[in-house]
Amino acid sequence: MTEETYDYDVRCRTCRTIFKVQLFDSHDKNLFVAAKKDWYCEKCKKAYFSKQTEELTKAHKEIGLPELTGTRKMISWGVKVRGELINKVKYLQQSLSFINDEEKELSEKAFERFFKEWQEQTVAKWWVDNRKMNVRDISIRIKEITENLKKN
Numbered sequence: 001m002t003e004e005t006y007d008y009d010v011r012c013r014t015c016r017t018i019f020k021v022q023l024f025d026s027h028d029k030n031l032f033v034a035a036k037k038d039w040y041c042e043k044c045k046k047a048y049f050s051k052q053t054e055e056l057t058k059a060h061k062e063i064g065l066p067e068l069t070g071t072r073k074m075i076s077w078g079v080k081v082r083g084e085l086i087n088k089v090k091y092l093q094q095s096l097s098f099i100n101d102e103e104k105e106l107s108e109k110a111f112e113r114f115f116k117e118w119q120e121q122t123v124a125k126w127w128v129d130n131r132k133m134n135v136r137d138i139s140i141r142i143k144e145i146t147e148n149l150k151k152n
């Protein structure tokens with residue numbers, strides 16, 4: 001088998017440019033994948049990511065979160081992680097129930113403080129490093145903040 005066996009011509013879905021990809025399954029399967037999969041050339045992939053990053057950044061700005069700093073790649077990744085984490089916070093907030101108004105107010109304050117902590121995180125890498133943060137982690141931090149609020 002020569003190396004060329006693995007090279008397949010595919011067409012970018014966006015700009016219709018034909019480019020080569022390497023596929024390593026059986027020839028029949030490779031042909032199928034080359035024809036059926038949605039392929040995007042490097043240029044369009046980059047454009048897609050910057051557009052996605054731009055849109056997420058804009059949406060985050062609207063809810064008060066700052067633009068991220070770092071390399072292009074880190075910003076693009078960080079902003080995506082931040083979007084996912086925001087959804088986890090929303091999910092948590094919606095799943096809570098309270099026994100009285102006082103408790104509800106306290107919780108709202110805790111979420112506000114929590115959000116403020118996030119507003120201070122402007123380095124994209126911080127978000128990437130925290131990409132594994134789950135609803136439970138967020139819930140624990142909210143509880144800590146709530147306890148502190150109770151003391152004051």
Ligand SMILES: [Zn+2]
Nearest residue numbers: 012015041044
């Ligand atoms: Zn393209």
